[in-house]
Amino acid sequence: MKSAVIVFPGINRERDMARALSLISGHAPAMVWHAERELPRATDLVVIPGGFSYGDYLRCGAIAARAPIMDAVRDFADQGGLVLAVCNGFQIACEAGLLPGVLMRNSQLRFICRDVYLRVERSDTPFTRGYNAGQVIRVPVAHGEGNYIADGETIARLEGEGRVAFRYSSPDGMIDPNWNHNGAMNAIAGIVNERGNVLGMMPHPENHIEAAMGRTDGRGLFAGLVDHFNLAA
Amino acid sequence: MISNEPAITSELVAQHGLKPDEYERIVKLIGRVPSFTELGIFSAMWNEHCSYKSSRIHLRTLPTKAPWVIQGPGENAGVIDIGDGLAVVFKMESHNHPSYIEPYQGAATGVGGILRDVFTMGARPIACLNALSFGDPKNPKTRSLVAGVVAGIGGYGNSFGVPTVGGELRFDRRYDGNILVNAMAVGLADADKIFYSAASGVGMPIVYLGSKTGRDGIHGATMASAEFGADAEEKRPTVQVGDPFSEKLLLEACLEIMAKGCVIAIQDMGAAGLTSSAVEMGAKGDLGVTLDLDNVPCRETGMSAYEMMLSESQERMLMVLKPEKEQEAEAIFRKWGLDFAIVGETTPTKRFIVRHGGAVMADLPIKELGDKAPLYDRPSVAGGKRQIVQAADVVAALPIADALEKLIGSPDLCSRRWVWEQYDHVILGNTVQRPGGDAAVVRVEAGPKALALTADVTPRYCEADPFEGGKQAVAEAWRNLTAVGARPLALTDNLNFGNPERPEIMGQFIGCVRGIGEACRALDFPVVSGNVSLYNETKYPGEELGRAILPTPTIGGVGLIDEFTRSATIAFKAEGEAILLVGETSGWLGQSLYLRDICGREEGAPPPVDLAAERRHGDFVRALIKDGLATAVHDVSDGGLLVALAEMAIASGIGAVLEAPAAIPPHAFWFGEDQARYVVTLKDPGPVLQAARAAGVPVTRLGATGGAILALAEERPLPVGDLKRRFEGWLPAYMSGAA
Numbered sequence: 019m020k021s022a023v024i025v026f027p028g029i030n031r032e033r034d035m036a037r038a039l040s041l042i043s044g045h046a047p048a049m050v051w052h053a054e055r056e057l058p059r060a061t062d063l064v065v066i067p068g069g070f071s072y073g074d075y076l077r078c079g080a081i082a083a084r085a086p087i088m089d090a091v092r093d094f095a096d097q098g099g100l101v102l103a104v105c106n107g108f109q110i111a112c113e114a115g116l117l118p119g120v121l122m123r124n125s126q127l128r129f130i131c132r133d134v135y136l137r138v139e140r141s142d143t144p145f146t147r148g149y150n151a152g153q154v155i156r157v158p159v160a161h162g163e164g165n166y167i168a169d170g171e172t173i174a175r176l177e178g179e180g181r182v183a184f185r186y187s188s189p190d191g192m193i194d195p196n197w198n199h200n201g202a203m204n205a206i207a208g209i210v211n212e213r214g215n216v217l218g219m220m221p222h223p224e225n226h227i228e229a230a231m232g233r234t235d236g237r238g239l240f241a242g243l244v245d246h247f248n249l250a251a
Numbered sequence: 252m253i254s255n256e257p258a259i260t261s262e263l264v265a266q267h268g269l270k271p272d273e274y275e276r277i278v279k280l281i282g283r284v285p286s287f288t289e290l291g292i293f294s295a296m297w298n299e300h301c302s303y304k305s306s307r308i309h310l311r312t313l314p315t316k317a318p319w320v321i322q323g324p325g326e327n328a329g330v331i332d333i334g335d336g337l338a339v340v341f342k343m344e345s346h347n348h349p350s351y352i353e354p355y356q357g358a359a360t361g362v363g364g365i366l367r368d369v370f371t372m373g374a375r376p377i378a379c380l381n382a383l384s385f386g387d388p389k390n391p392k393t394r395s396l397v398a399g400v401v402a403g404i405g406g407y408g409n410s411f412g413v414p415t416v417g418g419e420l421r422f423d424r425r426y427d428g429n430i431l432v433n434a435m436a437v438g439l440a441d442a443d444k445i446f447y448s449a450a451s452g453v454g455m456p457i458v459y460l461g462s463k464t465g466r467d468g469i470h471g472a473t474m475a476s477a478e479f480g481a482d483a484e485e486k487r488p489t490v491q492v493g494d495p496f497s498e499k500l501l502l503e504a505c506l507e508i509m510a511k512g513c514v515i516a517i518q519d520m521g522a523a524g525l526t527s528s529a530v531e532m533g534a535k536g537d538l539g540v541t542l543d544l545d546n547v548p549c550r551e552t553g554m555s556a557y558e559m560m561l562s563e564s565q566e567r568m569l570m571v572l573k574p575e576k577e578q579e580a581e582a583i584f585r586k587w588g589l590d591f592a593i594v595g596e597t598t599p600t601k602r603f604i605v606r607h608g609g610a611v612m613a614d615l616p617i618k619e620l621g622d623k624a625p626l627y628d629r630p631s632v633a634g635g636k637r638q639i640v641q642a643a644d645v646v647a648a649l650p651i652a653d654a655l656e657k658l659i660g661s662p663d664l665c666s667r668r669w670v671w672e673q674y675d676h677v678i679l680g681n682t683v684q685r686p687g688g689d690a691a692v693v694r695v696e697a698g699p700k701a702l703a704l705t706a707d708v709t710p711r712y713c714e715a716d717p718f719e720g721g722k723q724a725v726a727e728a729w730r731n732l733t734a735v736g737a738r739p740l741a742l743t744d745n746l747n748f749g750n751p752e753r754p755e756i757m758g759q760f761i762g763c764v765r766g767i768g769e770a771c772r773a774l775d776f777p778v779v780s781g782n783v784s785l786y787n788e789t790k791y792p793g794e795e796l797g798r799a800i801l802p803t804p805t806i807g808g809v810g811l812i813d814e815f816t817r818s819a820t821i822a823f824k825a826e827g828e829a830i831l832l833v834g835e836t837s838g839w840l841g842q843s844l845y846l847r848d849i850c851g852r853e854e855g856a857p858p859p860v861d862l863a864a865e866r867r868h869g870d871f872v873r874a875l876i877k878d879g880l881a882t883a884v885h886d887v888s889d890g891g892l893l894v895a896l897a898e899m900a901i902a903s904g905i906g907a908v909l910e911a912p913a914a915i916p917p918h919a920f921w922f923g924e925d926q927a928r929y930v931v932t933l934k935d936p937g938p939v940l941q942a943a944r945a946a947g948v949p950v951t952r953l954g955a956t957g958g959a960i961l962a963l964a965e966e967r968p969l970p971v972g973d974l975k976r977r978f979e980g981w982l983p984a985y986m987s988g989a990a
Contacts, residue, residue, distance in 0.1 A: 027587065030410070069410075069412060070410040070412075070496060072496065073495065073497075074410070075496070129673045131674060131676055158677045160677060225680050228680075230698070
């Protein structure tokens, strides 16, 4: 699996993401600067990592969504290429029109960093094939603006088309406001686009990948992607 | 010289925080009346914050060397060798006054400043910690200060991209008018690629990098060198505004040009901005410096030389570059979208010359600006020794179970989760132990080594007995590092005190420094960097003397773990394990939280620290961890033994059956704050008890883990779930206005 990690000024989880990709796919990703206009040839997976692109002084992700490299990312997605957008990456993908909806300030109006539980809603996407549907995984979040909101029609479509990939849940998989730390609508933690080739999610699977560090719940996402490309090859 | 600057009057001198005799010293040194810009430069260099004029002669007594110390105090940060060609760069610094005036920006720029100190030396920051002291929770201002400071620390560190992994938080009415915000940063560098501030070579270009200069923070360092009056709010313009986005770019750009071999010398612009950084680079290199302010990138038009020299705008660096690498360096900075300007050069004259608009605005001897700063051996008086409080003279005001419930949910002992969940503590993917344990543990790159990090001090001990309190602060940091299995290597100290012109404050300072030195020597735990913050007091209208803070010498400790998967945590691991207490218990209640919060008595001598026992007990515990025998370890500190046990139970959900020896009154046994103690759990205590006897380490068997209740003989059983609710409850309730 050849992956490319997009680096905007102010992005700060690109090293975490590069480590996860290297450890699990066996190949170091290309780090692609925001001012570039093209992705490396034969890229399989584009990753937009977390951070505070351009300081997030404007609406989160709004400036990055208009950076030169994003035209290439949009073309790549249009042709069916896989795009993984995490945290600030999710915000950027929404601002760039790759995904519907918007990430608002957490309902408690504070930045929150903690492990949360996610219920995997479906296992038939390239991003979630490493898990079973209904499985609960534990991964960290670290964001001030992760509260997913969209209009009623969009939410109805997302739900109707089964495009919610992850939901915040209790450790035993119940959807419960007490386990929805940021107040997201329908406890949405991650969604895919219509075609199913762009995943946006707030939590950080890249931070739970090593057994020696305590947890490997995030590994399934990357291992599933590697399997996806191995089978396709 | 120039004519459009104000005339120098005694009022103007006083406004600059300079005493009449200090001004006389300036006139004598340069042989004439200084210009306005020069007066500003002297005030910036000679204030307490930058010159350490009251503390220097005492700081010299601290041990700063060890075979693993690469750089001790005097540079931007301390540097220690951790093997494998790697070095750890770290320092702690205060941002107290600004954080009281403007909590969010004051705390944020405190974090920014200390991060810059670390990456200036060529290190990538890998962790931050902080030590925060606030006033009485009942003070109406406290809640907003906590909210603002915590948001500011998070706002800066989260965006910059460094995990904030530990720290401490306390409440005491003595900080009502003067909170403390001490921030520590830790970075990792190649041991042979450390960068220093001394310039070398004549005619070398001096380059200005980073953000533009504005009118913010002018006289920040001078403000920090005086006590607060009723006009604290009016000092808001002296507080800088932080921009973590620029700092992140500056980090990446600096590390990139360092890796490309462009840099001869580098100094960040912190307190006293351009003045302090330029003088430091020249003076340390035995060179003169000429600055041409027309080339300084400015945020605003019409800035005077005086304003540019004293601005404390953030996220700026000064460097001496290799001339042949200038273009390469400039291209890197342009790529990151940062300002790059040649603003001066090194000269052979040892003069500090500042030009602006075609005129010479300052022409001063560069060495003397730093070296000839006033140095005071201020008069001091030691406070009287406090009486030892006998346990028998303390009536147990509450049953043990009730007292524990009250303490575990009290402002000083409850969970700090509300704070550290606002800090990204997992970014970089190396956080082995998150906040909430004895020390944070951060893996070094891919491992197997890890660093243990902690920040500690017990101010009420320091006030009751500065010498013992200073010892205790170091011993507690050492113990916290040991409790996770680390070998303590070195520390940074952040010494926060009141007005040094008052002999009783100077007495506290000297006592604490003596105690710190004594403990450092006994524990092979040298001081490699630090910061002194004096004048932490507030004068209220109608009162003759300012109200000083509790003496608060915060110790930031760094230790090394060889195998990170072997670090110990505080949580009980399984049912049916033996619980042992390592160390001696006399039932010392003087200055304990039990005496203060349960009995309402703030009195007595603090617990003495036997440094030899400290070392013996710590070495024993560390070996148990290394050998994989200890299943859980927790140091015993504030609140005493039962609080430590409750924390171990809460962290795991597993209860314990406990018994106290009959020789000591139960309330003194469970809540006394004797030092050099650890709680350890083991699967098989037999061999360990034997080994302890052989090593001369006192070990007491307290009971066993199991169930979901903390069960003490003759006491009401305490469900761990209830304790946890109390432990987790107070801070969120308080911050939401409910407590």
